[in-house]
Amino acid sequence: MLATLRITAPDQSLSAALQQCIDQKTKPLGALGRLEALALQAGLIQQSLHPIVHKPGIIVFAGDHGIAAQGLVNPYPQAVTAQMVYNFLNGGAAINVFCAVHNLALSVVDAGVNHNFTPHSDLVDRKVAMGTQNYLYGKAMTDSACHEALEAGAALVREKQAAGCNTIGFGEMGIGNSAAASLIMHCITGIPLEDCVGAGTGANATQQALKLKTLQHALEKHGVPDDPFDVLATYGGFETVMICGAILQAAALQMMVVIDGFIVTAALLAAHRAHPDVLAYCVFAHSSHEKGHRAMLAYLGAAPLLQLDMRLGEGTGAALAIPLIKSAVGFLNHMATFAQAGVSTSGTTA
Ligand SMILES: Cc1cc2ncn([C@H]3O[C@H](COP(=O)(O)O)[C@@H](O)[C@H]3O)c2cc1C
Numbered sequence: 001m002l003a004t005l006r007i008t009a010p011d012q013s014l015s016a017a018l019q020q021c022i023d024q025k026t027k028p029l030g031a032l033g034r035l036e037a038l039a040l041q042a043g044l045i046q047q048s049l050h051p052i053v054h055k056p057g058i059i060v061f062a063g064d065h066g067i068a069a070q071g072l073v074n075p076y077p078q079a080v081t082a083q084m085v086y087n088f089l090n091g092g093a094a095i096n097v098f099c100a101v102h103n104l105a106l107s108v109v110d111a112g113v114n115h116n117f118t119p120h121s122d123l124v125d126r127k128v129a130m131g132t133q134n135y136l137y138g139k140a141m142t143d144s145a146c147h148e149a150l151e152a153g154a155a156l157v158r159e160k161q162a163a164g165c166n167t168i169g170f171g172e173m174g175i176g177n178s179a180a181a182s183l184i185m186h187c188i189t190g191i192p193l194e195d196c197v198g199a200g201t202g203a204n205a206t207q208q209a210l211k212l213k214t215l216q217h218a219l220e221k222h223g224v225p226d227d228p229f230d231v232l233a234t235y236g237g238f239e240t241v242m243i244c245g246a247i248l249q250a251a252a253l254q255m256m257v258v259i260d261g262f263i264v265t266a267a268l269l270a271a272h273r274a275h276p277d278v279l280a281y282c283v284f285a286h287s288s289h290e291k292g293h294r295a296m297l298a299y300l301g302a303a304p305l306l307q308l309d310m311r312l313g314e315g316t317g318a319a320l321a322i323p324l325i326k327s328a329v330g331f332l333n334h335m336a337t338f339a340q341a342g343v344s345t346s347g348t349t350a
């Protein structure tokens with residue numbers, strides 16, 4: 001898949017016609033602000049003056065991190081990953097509630113949780129292994145496991161698209177994955193590690209200092225791999241790698257890709273290094289409260305839609321942004337033009 005994937009930015013030739021449609025709506029020029037840019041982006045991605053959001057959904061990928069068993073980088077125990085998967089299956093997590101409120105399809109994927117789940121109709125089993133290896137001692141995963149995870153993420157997106165979904169967000173669950181995301185961020189962006197390491201689930205100052213020191217040790221061992229997929233294999237989690245493969249596939253299929261918080265954006269950083277044009281398909285849902293997220297977004301030149309001081313993950317920010325995308329294409333499709341409504345345009349004095 002990765003070798004053959006073609007991702008090119010959408011043809012821009014529809015841009016002027018789309019802008020004209022937007023400007024003819026019964027509102028002062030530019031008055032719908034960022035929604036106008038969103039409508040334009042949707043139109044270009046779908047190469048249509050009438051883009052739609054069809055069968056939008058969220059896929060949450062869960063995976064464990066070898067290092068989390070030591071508690072050096074994570075305030076919560078590793079077991080919370082599996083416990084939260086049960087919570088997702090029981091409908092009790094924040095992402096369940098937001099998907100229900102906004103009528104979004106939710107899929108939950110075991111990418112590599114350190115727990116044997118009994119088969120469940122709502123749990124998609126793509127387990128690569130019982131969690132990654134501890135990157136303090138070796139690479140988090142082999143290159144072939146990384147490849148398997150990238151492919152699994154991509155295949156799930158192909159299934160969604162075949163079922164009619166054209167707008168997709170990704171979420172993650174994996175205790176310790178904010179540490180992995182910090183390492184990925186440092187390797188891809190070159191931003192100093194201390195600016196990439198934050199509180200995650202709520203590490204206090206002492207815990208954050210230990211997290212940073214631990215991650216410095218990991219960097220001393222492995223350095224900064226040049227290849228983005230090698231960065232993922234060295235430090236990543238199976239959930240993060242699957243998200244990277246999923247983002248790439250969704251962009252290749254010209255879907256709208258809704259980017260969540262710190263961990264999902266780290267997966268995007270790797271995807272972007274491999275295929276820079278992936279960005280044209282991305283909608284940045286929110287600016288997370290996690291320390292490094294704003295710098296990641298700035299590196300990508302991304303303007304997030306929401307600023308809610310959220311720092312949860314699970315795809316919660318993405319779920320909140322999808323109604324905004326629906327609103328954007330909604331006004332483009334359904335608002336009356338000045339001519340249709342008989343409203344005077346500027347410069348026309350009564
Ligand atoms: C109860 C609970 C629910 C969560 N839902 C998402 N996360 C978030 O926190 C984790 C990353 O933070 P760290 O790197 O500090 O472990 C990820 O699982 C992320 O999705 C949660 C964390 C907890 C504790």
Ligand SMILES: O=C(O)c1cccnc1
Pocket residue numbers: 178199200201260261262263264288289290293310311312313314
């Ligand atoms: O921004 C996020 O997505 C995030 C931040 C902290 C912990 N988990 C996720």
